[in-house]
Amino acid sequence: SIKGLGPIFVAAILAGAGDLRQYAHGRQLLRKAGLNLAESMSGKRKGQIVISKRGDSTLRKYLFLATIQLIGINPVFRELHEKN
Structure with missing residues (x-):
């Protein structure tokens, strides 16, 4: 558990991302959400x-909202x- 991250955010992120073990690196999850940089x-x-x-x-929405909550x-x- 992470202080400040409730079960709603965790459920929404897992629903959108699926099993997190399928990602070798965190950037793959960001790419799935459309948060990778493009020129x-x-x-x-x-x-x-x-x-x-x-x-x-x-x-993407729930990752953003969870980040704001954690900050x-x-x-x-x-x-x-x-x-940063």
Whole structure:
């Protein structure tokens, strides 16, 4: 259990992600949610780097809400957020 992360968030994340043992790295889960970085470019034009948003929008929403909750309640996550 993680202080500040309730059963609703855990259930929603597991429902969207499935079995977490299928992911070798955490970035694979972020890619499934559409939170990986992608560069917007076309031909000669080079654009800015944005999140791809090509994934499960519900999973992305609950990962975001869980992160905001953890930053607000858990001092370890708050410290990590302030450093980054």
